[in-house]
Amino acid sequence: MIVTFYLNDVQVSYLVKPGEYLAETLRNHGVKSVKVGCNESSCGSCTLLIEGKPMMSCSVLTASIEGKHITTVEGIQEEAAKISRFFSNEGADQCGFCNTGFALTIYSLKRELKNPTDEEIKDYIVGNLCRCSGLYSHLKAIKAYLKEE
Amino acid sequence: MIIDKKKMKVVNNKTPSVDGKGLMQGRSYYTDDIAAQDSLVIKILRSPHAFARIKSIDVSEAQKLNGVALVLTYKDVPHVSFSRAGQGYPEPSPHDKFILDEYVRYVGDEVAMVAAIDQETAEDALKLIKVEYEVFEPVLDFEKAFENKSVIHPEDGICEMFPIGFDPKKNVAASYEMEVGNVEEELKKSDVIVDETFYTQAQAHAMLETHSSNARLDEHNRLVIYSSTQTPFHMRRILATTLGIPVSQIRVIKPRVGGGFGGKQASHGEFFCALTTLRTGKPSKCVYTREEVFESSYTRHPMKIRMKIGAMKDGRINAIDCRSLSDTGAYGEHALTVFMIVGSKVLPLYNKVDAVRFGGQVVYTNHVSAGAYRGYGAIQGNYALEATIDILSEKLGMDPKVVREMNSMREKETSPIFEIMGEGTKGTAMIMESCKLPYCIKRGAELIDWKNNYPRKVINDHKVRGYGMAIAMQGSGIPFMDMGSASIKLNDGGSYMVTVGATDIGQGSDTIISQIVAEELETTVDKIIIYSSDTDLTPFDCGAYASSTTYVSGNAAWKAAQKMKKRLIKEAAVFLECKEENVEFDGKTFTFGDKSVSLNDISIKMLYNKNLQQVSVTESYYGHVSPPPFMAAYAEVEVDLETGEYEILNYVTVTDCGTTINPMLAKGQVEGGVVQGLGMACFEDVRYDNKGKMISNNFLNYHIPTQKEIHKLTSEFADSYEPTGPFGAKSVGEIGIDTPPAVICNAIYNATGVRIHSLPITPEKILRGLKELKK
Numbered sequence: 001m002i003v004t005f006y007l008n009d010v011q012v013s014y015l016v017k018p019g020e021y022l023a024e025t026l027r028n029h030g031v032k033s034v035k036v037g038c039n040e041s042s043c044g045s046c047t048l049l050i051e052g053k054p055m056m057s058c059s060v061l062t063a064s065i066e067g068k069h070i071t072t073v074e075g076i077q078e079e080a081a082k083i084s085r086f087f088s089n090e091g092a093d094q095c096g097f098c099n100t101g102f103a104l105t106i107y108s109l110k111r112e113l114k115n116p117t118d119e120e121i122k123d124y125i126v127g128n129l130c131r132c133s134g135l136y137s138h139l140k141a142i143k144a145y146l147k148e149e
Numbered sequence: 150m151i152i153d154k155k156k157m158k159v160v161n162n163k164t165p166s167v168d169g170k171g172l173m174q175g176r177s178y179y180t181d182d183i184a185a186q187d188s189l190v191i192k193i194l195r196s197p198h199a200f201a202r203i204k205s206i207d208v209s210e211a212q213k214l215n216g217v218a219l220v221l222t223y224k225d226v227p228h229v230s231f232s233r234a235g236q237g238y239p240e241p242s243p244h245d246k247f248i249l250d251e252y253v254r255y256v257g258d259e260v261a262m263v264a265a266i267d268q269e270t271a272e273d274a275l276k277l278i279k280v281e282y283e284v285f286e287p288v289l290d291f292e293k294a295f296e297n298k299s300v301i302h303p304e305d306g307i308c309e310m311f312p313i314g315f316d317p318k319k320n321v322a323a324s325y326e327m328e329v330g331n332v333e334e335e336l337k338k339s340d341v342i343v344d345e346t347f348y349t350q351a352q353a354h355a356m357l358e359t360h361s362s363n364a365r366l367d368e369h370n371r372l373v374i375y376s377s378t379q380t381p382f383h384m385r386r387i388l389a390t391t392l393g394i395p396v397s398q399i400r401v402i403k404p405r406v407g408g409g410f411g412g413k414q415a416s417h418g419e420f421f422c423a424l425t426t427l428r429t430g431k432p433s434k435c436v437y438t439r440e441e442v443f444e445s446s447y448t449r450h451p452m453k454i455r456m457k458i459g460a461m462k463d464g465r466i467n468a469i470d471c472r473s474l475s476d477t478g479a480y481g482e483h484a485l486t487v488f489m490i491v492g493s494k495v496l497p498l499y500n501k502v503d504a505v506r507f508g509g510q511v512v513y514t515n516h517v518s519a520g521a522y523r524g525y526g527a528i529q530g531n532y533a534l535e536a537t538i539d540i541l542s543e544k545l546g547m548d549p550k551v552v553r554e555m556n557s558m559r560e561k562e563t564s565p566i567f568e569i570m571g572e573g574t575k576g577t578a579m580i581m582e583s584c585k586l587p588y589c590i591k592r593g594a595e596l597i598d599w600k601n602n603y604p605r606k607v608i609n610d611h612k613v614r615g616y617g618m619a620i621a622m623q624g625s626g627i628p629f630m631d632m633g634s635a636s637i638k639l640n641d642g643g644s645y646m647v648t649v650g651a652t653d654i655g656q657g658s659d660t661i662i663s664q665i666v667a668e669e670l671e672t673t674v675d676k677i678i679i680y681s682s683d684t685d686l687t688p689f690d691c692g693a694y695a696s697s698t699t700y701v702s703g704n705a706a707w708k709a710a711q712k713m714k715k716r717l718i719k720e721a722a723v724f725l726e727c728k729e730e731n732v733e734f735d736g737k738t739f740t741f742g743d744k745s746v747s748l749n750d751i752s753i754k755m756l757y758n759k760n761l762q763q764v765s766v767t768e769s770y771y772g773h774v775s776p777p778p779f780m781a782a783y784a785e786v787e788v789d790l791e792t793g794e795y796e797i798l799n800y801v802t803v804t805d806c807g808t809t810i811n812p813m814l815a816k817g818q819v820e821g822g823v824v825q826g827l828g829m830a831c832f833e834d835v836r837y838d839n840k841g842k843m844i845s846n847n848f849l850n851y852h853i854p855t856q857k858e859i860h861k862l863t864s865e866f867a868d869s870y871e872p873t874g875p876f877g878a879k880s881v882g883e884i885g886i887d888t889p890p891a892v893i894c895n896a897i898y899n900a901t902g903v904r905i906h907s908l909p910i911t912p913e914k915i916l917r918g919l920k921e922l923k924k
Contacts, residue, residue, distance in 0.1 A: 136862040
């Protein structure tokens with residue numbers, strides 16, 4: 001089947017299998033920034049924005065996004081660069097595999113929550129697993145990033 | 150040579166990681182990102198039984214399926230025993246594994262392999278393979294493995310590379326014994342003896358990128374393997390010897406790696422990619438599912454450790470006796486070396502003893518194979534030792550901090566254990582040229598306010614805060630065995646191309662090596678172009694394991710930069726028409742009297758106009774010692790006495806890792822290690838059903854620490870300088886993981902009076918203990 005949607009504001013039409021999930025579709029079409037860590041929506045590596053909301057693309061059927069707007073990290077390059085500066089400053093960046101999903105989640109957090117408490121930040125990002133860092137550095141980096149904005 | 154840290158401009162300074170921005174922006178350089186688009190997809194048929202022999206296997210239907218390119222069983226692959234361990238040569242691990250075998254030894258072991266045009270076809274083909282098994286009684290309790298009637302490795306053709314106590318007929322993968330002084334005599338003399346037994350569980354690495362590899366043939370028909378590996382050079386060697394093809398015909402490239410923690414020291418899938426591509430001529434790829442990572446890669450070795458300590462009334466420890474039993478699962482990867490580190494990187498902490506003994510066995514069971522995992526025996530040993538030190542302190546009526554201060558390692562001291570115990574062999578004697586452990590203990594106590602808080606603070610009628618501590622040490626590479634090397638090439642424009650075999654797996658070695666080279670060449674990191682781990686293009690490095698990269702590979706890069714600097718001065722003298730010794734160089738300009746020439750100028754002229762040549766240097770380094778980093782750690786833990794639940798309010802570490810080459814990355818290593826250690830201490834647990842099937846095989850059933858469990862980490866570093874390290878640095882990759890099990894165990898005891906002897910320390914165990922105390 002053919003599914004038409006907006007990938008970072010560009011309209012695309014992809015030929016997909018009926019049971020195909022979005023992470024697979026995008027990776028098949030060269031969007032390798034979408035990482036797959038578990039394929040069962042429990043690690044958050046494949047996070048991207050659908051109509052501006054963070055979703056785990058390994059568990060979203062491609063057929064269901066007809067006409068919708070999808071944002072991958074390619075769509076928020078400047079914000080990702082900015083976030084990386086704060087991550088680096090706190091020693092929060094390591095292997096980088098979870099980073100693109102994180103960047104999109106944090107970007108969305110900033111737009112959705114005004115002056116969030118620590119607990120609200122934690123609740124928002126808890127679905128994005130990271131096995132390298134001490135996690136506390138993520139919280140500090142995100143708080144610094146939100147403060148600067 | 151000691152260099153003043155205040156004069157360092159790049160090293161020991163905040164420097165962003167060289168790849169942090171690009172990776173955050175989604176630059177796609179992980180293994181599967183660069184697999185050929187037309188790769189055959191490899192899927193593996195895995196054993197449903199914990200222990201069985203394949204009586205018959207029929208792949209004819211699978212082979213007939215449209216789109217299937219290759220099906221392999223044990224009948225189709227070289228029958229050469231090897232070890233997947235990814236160690237140096239000869240390996241201290243037994244050669245007890247075959248690419249595919251007639252026997253399957255755990256649920257998830259490989260039975261057959263299919264390569265097909267896509268994943269669906271490969272998975273459909275797996276279902277068409279008909280296997281008849283002769284099922285055996287599995288060994289699922291490691292305390293019953295020794296001389297069990299079920300022999301897990303009855304086959305011929307397996308061997309040890311040198312004596313490691315390998316006795317497969319008794320289910321023993323390795324064994325070891327050592328003694329310094331006379332432990333029995335010293336224990337008799339002791340005023341106080343404690344004798345405690347602890348159990349540590351299997352832990353999963355759970356790196357976010359699953360094991361991934363792919364293969365293709367280049368235009369010379371050489372085999373090119375991209376692999377998410379920690380050990381590309383060992384991988385090349387092991388592939389070549391096992392497949393019977395020359396090393397010269399294989400290239401292994403390590404792209405970005407999404408975390409390893411020891412799990413990617415081994416080969417997982419590379420053999421299948423290699424065989425598929427060699428036999429079909431087509432590119433292929435093998436990406437493990439998350440379930441496969443849990444069920445069919447590696448875990449940490451579960452252990453039983455009995456720790457007996459004797460001390461005098463004044464608190465002086467005079468003897469330590471440690472006996473241990475380790476479960477290596479189906480294959481003996483890292484069996485001996487992880488086991489030895491329970492002793493060799495733990496017991497020297499208390500170096501003033503008159504006698505110390507260590508020994509025991511590593512046994513096979515029908516569980517998923519255990520392998521290298523950050524901490525590598527030290528975390529298991531540390532839990533047993535440091536919990537026992539607290540028990541001893543209480544018996545002595547002393548503050549455990551004071552007992553540790555009295556008995557632990559200090560600068561310029563040594564332990565006889567260093568010389569006796571090495572990497573499966575004899576060790577290397579060494580003096581602690583840098584050891585700020587006393588400072589770490591003191592500073593950590595200040596940060597947690599030990600004086601006012603230890604042992605507990607009552608918050609209300611059901612909440613109590615407990616305070617616990619532990620100390621730890623690790624190593625920095627394996628002396629006389631781990632070798633790293635670096636090449637530096639001058640580019641026109643005055644930048645440097647640095648190629649290293651050192652394997653960046655996310656820990657940031659590309660960054661810290663760039664910093665070391667930039668510091669020595671008095672330039673900035675943006676003038677360094679680093680390329681790592683490609684067996685064709687970069688010089689050799691043993692790989693990322695044993696906390697070796699900063700110390701071993703860092704020293705190699707430093708040596709190469711020193712050589713480059715000398716060489717640049719030599720070449721500049723040609724331009725300045727003077728003697729080398731009269732040239733001064735500030736990183737940008739060479740001067741002799743009032744004459745000067747810039748690096749930029751000579752770098753261009755040497756390619757096009759004058760003194761024509763490519764300036765490049767290569768250097769290698771191996772350690773003559775393995776200077777340990779040290780750490781003191783403290784925690785504040787709040788326990789709910791009604792439910793047994795607890796929160797870790799603050800985890801304090803003070804680390805002596807010598808100079809922190811990159812303070813932010815060093816903190817990342819310590820805190821990342823601490824949190825993985827907290828996972829092991831508090832809830833991570835690889836669990837099996839009674840038939841040996843793993844039930845904790847996804848992130849829902851195997852919980853790793855998240856934002857919700859981590860409240861506050863306080864991480865400081867001691868001002869320390871290791872004279873043998875690059876710019877004074879020691880390792881920092883593993884030390885962070887060692888303390889949490891003991892610290893949390895001690896804090897929970899101080900809060901509740903319940904001593905937990907088995908990991909993880911769950912609310913259920915605490916509640917049970919509280920109920921027993923009430924009786």
